[in-house]
Amino acid sequence: MANEVRISKLICTVLYLVHVNGYVFYGFGNGYRYLTKQLSNAGLFDASALSSVEAKWIEQPLDHFDENETRTWKMRYFENLEFWQPNGTIYLFIGGEGEASPVWLTMGILYELANETNGAIFGSEHRYYGKSMPLNNLVTDNLKFLSSRQALADLETLLKYVRSLPKFEKSTDSKVVLIGGSYPGNLAAWMKLLYPNLIDAAIASSAPVLAKKDFFEYLETVADDYEQHGTPECYDNIARIFQRYEKLFSSAEGIKLLKEEEKICEDNDMTKLENKQLFFMDKTSPFMIRAQYGNPAYIQTHCKKLANSSRVASLQQFFDDEPSFWREETECFDYDFYNMIDEVKEIDWAVSWIYQTCTEFGYYQSTNSDAHPFTRNIPADLYYKMCLGMFGHEFNEERINAGVLNTNKLYNGLTPNVTHVVFVNGDMDPWHRLGVLEDVSYEAPAKIIPAASHCRDLFSNRKGDPEELKEARKYIKYLIEKWTGFGEYTVD
Template sequence: MYFAFLNTFFLLCLHFADSLAPFSLGNGYRYLSKEVNSMVANFDKSTIETKWLQQPLDHFNKTDDRMWNMRYFERLDKWRPKGPVYLFINGEDEATQAFLQTGIMYELAKETKGAMYLSEHRYYGKSIPFDDLSTENLKYLNSKQALADVAKLIEEIKLLPQFKSSKVVVVGGSYAGNLATWMELLYPQLIDAAIASSAPVVAKKDFYEYLENVSEDFEQHGTPNCLDKIAEIFKRYDELFKSPDGIAKLKAEEHICDKTDMNKNENKQIFFLDKSSEFMYTAQYGNPKRFKSHCEDLISTSAINSSKDEVLWNAKNDCFDYDFDEMIKSMKEIDWLMSWTYQTCTEFSYFPTSSSDKQPFTKNIRMDLFYKMCSSLYGPTFNEQRIEEGVKNTNELFGGLKPNVSNVVFVNGDLDPYHKLGVLEDVSYDAPAKVIPRASHCRDLFSNRPGDHQELKEARNYIKYLVKKWIGAGDYIIKRE
């Protein structure tokens, strides 16, 4: 939201850099968290205070009086009287204070003398309503409840006398970029401006465009013949699966556990999804230089790495275990993964299949894998029909690519496959869209760094200009050094 689905899903806009779990279902935020934390490793955190707010378990059922504690962070050292309030909405991972120490929101707060807050999403990090993430307990995990949590937090902040007249700006990336958009949609009385970075606001069951975009990225920014090399390797995998001798050869080459039955359809699909995730990762978080480097390595070695993540790697036997049932068992032991996968199975899908003809990864990643995953994790009612209904309900509630919002800026990088589900054209004069060439997932949320190209820097300035205009911050702008 900010892969990013197994790595896009498990990968996917995030400890991702170390572990590209193939089912990361779009968990992009985990990767971004790790990257931004590395930038401020030695920062003095004494300026940031950890706080807790009691939230209703169910905001929309007044007969249910159960409560839970949501964690959030506060930083006020940059604030001066009449300054605005900035709230970074956390996504599908534990909240990190780093977004209060660097990045575009930090710069805005510094330049406009603003207060900074960061909210942790229900069912992630330490904001867990239940110890047991059973299907029954997970039913209170959805974007509408999460938005109500944010609204209540803003109301509590605005009760403080010093913030009574302050403008409020919300910021979010990846899935949290959706939340930033939808806060203005559902709670316009509380929000004065929003930044929606790499926000896939359209829910989509079969997200075949994801791998199409990966293919386009490698064709445009990789080395000559790189896409042909990818296709060659994946076609070879496909051929090896057609015979017992071929499967035996594949298992030996790829260090697949002896006990893993690669004749099973779902195990085969997991293998292809895992192998594709390396390319997904480069597309979602890379840059033109990285594409070229990836291609050079691929052409010289003809090898595609597999990720030694906590779901597929069998450390005891030193092999990759692509067994579907074992994967489900592993997923059930990882809280954030159970929570995010639940949201994909009930609200968004974002399932990255290879059903399109416009990609080189063969046709071996299909929707039936994701249907089976959802029903295996949460029960038989989490089937194709329920997934379709969830997607339909999400798009009807929030408006898809045409949300009825104002003072929201939609920002996407054209390398990022998730931009295919984002707002790429102005919704209105007061809800503009900005597509940044050669930029990846949520890159606009960072501060300028060595190597950032001019268009990315200009986009960040444009975003800040819009926010300052919308909140009338002209009198409080600090001159840039």
């Protein structure tokens, strides 16, 4: 069981929740960082394989779409030619909202496919993340060059450069395959949409291709997971705990008791609406992480812990460079909204990703639904206030609406006009509610994996994989090798 819990935490996401607790950022986008931090402890890859990976740099235009902007910057990428033979397949594993890692090029379905198809493996780092920083992203005006459209053009430049290198230039039969999970899964599909002559096939894993401002369906799916896979009384126990929290907030005496029980910092004014909402974010996040990364056994274990409890344990800081509600110096939880904003403003990756949600995607996991037990204490407008607090008065709800509309118009939402893209989702993963769940066409199929979590198809714990997951991986490999015309791969 301990191994299953550990493995469940390794599954990728490139997607952060825009929540601001040490674990609350775990969700959409930060999964690659989450994965990289834990891989060595789980023994899922041979560290010696990293010797085959080389970090490289390529010059990119600051703005691909303005000929009057002449500034450039250096983008980092990784290369692994361990399996490369002339006319093998060229694979690009797309980085997202976090620092890229060479580990990505040494494991999982990408590594297996490269081994089977004499492939060259590349990994990209997204602009404004990791070491690929065009400008100081702590200055809001500099962030106007951060967008998915600019990132896709970066990938175009990188792939054209790779194809021009002497070792690949003569391999005219080599096909190009993109692989991405979560937000990079979006990018994989969108590259096939906008650059169809450059890309031969793509895997879009757990890709929320539909931008949505108020993503209340996220917590509905979390609730479904707990109702379906948890103990019989679990859903009611969750509702009981959250309703008690809500009742305590209704009186001064209740707030005093709550602050004592939950070790809330004495100077936090918990009558302020935003502070109360941050508290509910923190208490909801343990359920989110188990639904997004877990499995049925993981949820069952959590349910048993809640059976006789009157509270939900907070998740402590996980990454050293992540914001956390916990204050070590005073040994209390700080739920002050504006303290949180100040802290997040100092963290590069958090600033960049929140900017993208405010200008392109939304993805705000609210409680604006009655189909869950978490009460209605995380409204979408809390996130709108975060955009305003982070970037200024122009980043209001109207701008978020416009960004979401433009994104869906550019990429066609749930019906992208693509071929040779496989859309893969786990039905436990809350992000599947914004993904492609039905075949776009015969040449752009959708695959839903029962009881699977976020990006579970991309990485394996091998012996512990259920049969449905093993069969899904075989199917994905079959499609990629069929579409690229490499070998005679068949599904057993």
